[in-house]
Structure formats: structure tokens, C-alpha cells
Amino acid sequence: MALINVKTKEVQIKIVYYGPGRGGKTTNLEYINHTYRDQIKTEMVSLKTHDDRTLFFDFLPFDVGRIKGFDVTIQLYTVPGQVKYNATRRLVLRGVDGIVFVADVQKAQRAKNIESLNQMYENLETYNLDLFKMPVVMQYNKVDLGKSNTPILASEILQRDLNSILRVPAFEASAITGGNVIPTLKKIISITLASIQDQLF
Template sequence: MALINPKKREVQVKIVYYGPGRGGKTTNLEYINRKFKKRILNEMVTVKTYGDRTLFFDFLPFDIGEIKGHSIKIQLYTVPGQVKYNATRRLVLRGVDGIVFVADSMDLRREMNIRSLQNLKENLETFNKNIFNIPLVMQYNKRDLADEGIPILSEETLQKDLNSRLNAPYFQASAIRGDNVAATMKKIIALTVSSLRKKLQ
């Protein structure tokens, strides 16, 4: 649940980018960090694990108003994608308010996407959270690889594998080019803030 700081009259909202290793979570945050430099309050923090990374930074969006007279501060996090860092992933999910699931569109990553989504569901359950009740946006990343002749999964396959039951909003994206990175982020912020407003009423 979002942290409310009555002294600062601020609501801190935590959004986590989740998904398989090398799927583009870090690239999403790096793009946001460059593109919205003026709205970012501090340096992006990178915690490196061997061969993987966890990132986070505070993001200050405007034009989303207030919650009960409190200003809104967004924190964006990524989790390490590799299976061996599951304890870290679980730790990063603690207190999460909204999630972007970054799926890898490469054909050969199909099974990893499915396993990673299942892992997200299980890790949320350790905090008594249900994947069906949390603000969630799907991002089908690396669509640009099709231009290089690399086999990618169709939108239909990704939807069937990952989103047929969840029915979450989704975007086809290329984090490396920035396609739909901002749109994904804006959608998850809007869903999360709307959900928190309802809870706090």
C-alpha cells in the first residue's frame, strides 16, 4: 500500500517493472530517466548483482492531481530478471502499488515469459496480494527486432500466453527506441493512482 507522509503531505506510490531477464525492464527505466530528466528528483540508483541489475528512482509526474490533499510522488523500480535472484525480486515487490510486466517478444523467450508471470503471481501471494486485483499493464517489448529479421511472437500469442485471463491493458513497445515506453508508464501511473484514490476514500 502507498506510503502516506502526513508531515510532507505526500503520498509515495511504488511501481515495479517485472519480467524475465534481459526483457528490457532496465532499458525502459533508462529511457524514462533520459526523456523526463526535468521531473526526476534524484539520480537513478543501480544495484548491480552479478550479471543482472536492480534499479530505482523517484519520479515526479505532474497533472495527476492529489490524493486527499497530498501531492503524489512515484517511485519506479525494476527487479533482477534472473531466477537465482528471486529473493531480491520478492523484496522489491514489498509494498508495490502497480506493476508493469515487460515481456520479451523474441520467439525463443516464450517459455521464460510464462514462467516469469507465474513467478510474479507467486511472489505477490507471499504479501497477500492477488495479481487480478493489482493495477497491471502488459508491455510486449522488442517489437523492433522484427525489422532485423529476428523471429518474434505475434501479439495474439503473447495475449493468449500472458493476458487472456488477466485482461490487462497492453502495449507493443521497443524500449531501445522508446516506442510506447512513455505510454506504458502513463497508463500504469493512471491506473495505480485511480486505484489508490478509491482505497483511500
């Protein structure tokens, strides 16, 4: 639920990057942080442990202009990837307005992608949020690994596994090189803003 301040004419939107461990969620935000450095008002907060790259979240707001006279600020978060941090993942989803699901295209990660998507659905339900009514963009990350002979899943398989029912926009991406990172971001911002327009007076 977007945070709307009628007095100051500000709206704050929360977008969460969700997906299996080491799938590229943090790398996405690091690339965005580097690319949009001049537009970002705060430092990116990254909490790392020895066994997971992101323990809590990365926090990265930047302005996208005005809508219906309201100043818009986007907050970008990642969740920790490992299953044992599910309570933290659930906490980060509180108040979410839009989600980028970052799937790992490596064949070895196929089951973890599906498990993570199912867990996200369950975590959203704890806040009475319906995944099928939520702005979501799929990102199939690490396609660059195909060049190094790492076995990767075809997009058709990922679409069937993760997006055959949701039918949301999907991008093949390489967060490490920046491939389709910004188009993914722009798409989730645009569909999230469209979904909250009705909340603005």
C-alpha cells in the same frame, strides 16, 4: 500499499517493472530517466553484475501533481531478471502499488515470459497481494527486432500466453527506441492512482 503521510499531505506510490531477464526493464527506466530528466528529483540507482543487467533496482521518483490535496510521488523500480535472484525480486515487490510486466517478444523467450509471470504471481502471494486485484500493464517489448529477421511472437500469442485471464492494458513496445515506453508509463500511473484514490481522505 501507497505510503500516505497525512501531516505533510504526501502520497508515495511504488511501481515495479517485472519480467524475464534482459527483457528491457532497465532500458524502459533509462529511457524514462532521460526523457523526464527535469522532473526527476533523485539520481537513478542501477546496480549491475557481470551476469545480470540489474541486480537490485533502479530508483526513479518524479512528481505527477496533486490528488485530493495530496502531493504524489512515483517511485519506479525494476527487479533483476534472472531466476537465481528471486529473493531479491520478491523483496522489491514489497509494498508495490502497480506493476508493468515487460515481456520479451522473441520466440526463444516465450517459456521465460510465462515462467516469470507465474513467479510474479507467487511472489505477490507472499505479501497477501492478489495479482488479479493489482493495477497491471503488459508491455510486449523488442518489437523492433522483427525488422532484423529475429523470430518474434505475434501479439495475439503473447495475449493468449500472458493476458487472456488478466485482461489488462497491453502495449507493443521498443524500449531501446522509446516506442510506447511513455504510454506504458502513463497508463500504469493512471490506473494505479485510480486504485489508491479510495485510500485518500
